[in-house]
Structure formats: C-alpha cells, structure tokens
Amino acid sequence: MAARTTRLDLARPTLDDVDALHAIYADPWSGRTSRACASRSASRPSGWSPAGSRPGRSMASGNASCAHRGDLLGHAGCEVRDDTFVNLGYRLAPRPRPGLATEAALADVAEARDRRPDLPVVAYLVAHNHASARVATKVGLTLRHSAPDVGNPDPGVVRHVYADRELTDAELAATLR
Template sequence: MGQTPDYVLDRPSVDDVDQFFAVDSDPRVWTHLPSGRLTDEEEAEAILVRLVSQWELDGIGPWMVRETPGGDILGHCGCSLRGVAGPGASRGTPGAFWNLGYRFRPEAQGRGLASAVSRDAIAAAGDVDPELPVVAYLLEVNTASAVVARKLGLELVHRAPDVGNPDPAAIRLVFADRELTADQLDATLA
C-alpha cells in the first residue's frame, strides 16, 4: 500500500467489488468503448479475483486508487504482465510486456490522477522487471487516454484498425516506452 498527500494506493480485494463495479459499469467511463462496460457484478468479482492473483503471482498489478485510507475508490490504475502463456508464466516469454491501464470515475477525471499513479506504476514495473517494455493500448477516440500516455513519455508505435472491435471504424493505438518486438506488438493486438 502506498500513500501520498494526493492519493492512497491499495492492492485490490474482493471486498472492493461494489465500488469496482460502480466504476466499471458507469457508461460515462466507457464512452470510447460502450461494449467494454461491466453489466454484471459477478463479472466484476471475477476480475477482482484475477487482479488479486496477479499481485500474488507477478508481484504487481493494478491498484485501487483512493483519496484517503479506507475511502471510496476513485478508480484503478497499474501495470499488469501481458503476452505470457498463463498465470505465473515466465516474464521471459518473447511477447511479454507490462500493460499500463487506468480507469477513473468521471468525478475524479481531470485531476492528474491517471498520470501520477501511472508514473508510480511504471516505476513499480521497472522494479519488478525493467527488461520488459511498458505499453498502453487504447482506442484513438479515447483522446484523454492518449494525452496521459504522451505525458508519461510513451511513444506511438502502432496505429491500425482494431480487429474484432464491434465498431468496424475503430482504430487501435499502441504506445510504448521503447521499441517493441514483433511478438510484443502481436500480443498487444491479440
């Protein structure tokens, strides 16, 4: 658990399910990808179980972001290991990378939280495995997310149609802190 005067970072817990669901089911959070919105609290609980497992297996994962200790969740943000074969798989897998993700309640957006907590997340990922790139992939219509990625120093390394998206006009952007291998780029698009 980390704390600064601006926010508190907690590891996820299944006890967070109601507030996590409130964030991830809010249509205002999903204007860029309405089909990504959670509609079932059981799905939110399953995601939280997976996030708890990520922390146990990988030593890192998204944090629940709060304003005060024990306060309401403002959102979640962090780096997760991606591009590996399964839970606990080796970070040495050719497609492995740190996926940086951030999602905040609309009332918490615009306060710099995504940028600040993402900096913490990138530093934490570097402490666990600095050999892996940090990647943020997003839809082009999510301009606020792209602004955060650029503020963090991530560079646009890929722009193409978002294969499999319900919106055939959707464009996927991939930002990274370094050049990606073909396997890493493929893993971000899977």
C-alpha cells in the same frame, strides 16, 4: 501491502470493492456495465509476484491529501503479459479528477521499470479515448502503432499502442492478442 502516492492509496483489490468498481464501470464511456465484470476485476490476480511491495493491479482510493479522501476512485496498475511486455492499465471514475490517473500511472511505470526493465511498458487503448492517450504520453509512452481494432464490433474503432520503447514484431503481436 499498500502503496501511496501524493493523493492516492493503492491497495490489493478485494471483493468488497465490487460495488464501487461496478459504479465506475457502469458509466457508458467505459464500455463495461456488468457487475460480473467488476467482480472479475476485483478478484483478478496480481500481476507481480506475491513477494512484491504491492500488487500489480491496485484499487486507487483518495488519501488524506486528496479532495476525494476515502473514495474508491478506480484501479491502476501493471501486469506482465506473456512474459513479453508490461501492460499499464488505469480506469478512474468519470467525474473530473485532474491528474489522478497520471499520478497512479507514474507510480506504476516506475515500479514496472524497476521490477522488469527488460520488458517494454505498454498501454493499449482505443483512438477516441483522448484522456487515456494524454496519460500515456505524460508518463513517457509514445504512440508506436495505430490500426483498426480487430474483433471490435464497431469496425471503425482504431487501436493505439503506446510504449516506452520501440517494440519488436513479437512484442507488438503480443499486445494485439
């Protein structure tokens, strides 16, 4: 089943989304450029149970209220990780689309809190991604951890972990795996 926000239709990804998703990922800012990566994202299983009202990971398209009606704009959603936290993720096309990532993320956080109130909602991102940090803050997440991004080929990259509550040591360790 699909869900709708004010300007977005959120639906289960399909392999038909690969070309449009690849165009979004091919932007140098995203760090992902391969068609194979786009294919994995489109075919990745949902983060919620099949009985859910919509998939945990959704393709976001502009609906009739959006200036980008019918365009695949990216993906957004939540996935339960290690039964320890709910990972909030969003990646929209790099062209200016004010508020759309926040709109999608607000819907995702609300659903995560409804489905798994026992788990913290977490967004982890690199420190230089200021736009993503603004979205995390706008949806009620707070910076809880900042440290070098272990394993990143660029040793100067810093990883930020935002969450809707304080994280236990085990929850933080799970987000950093």
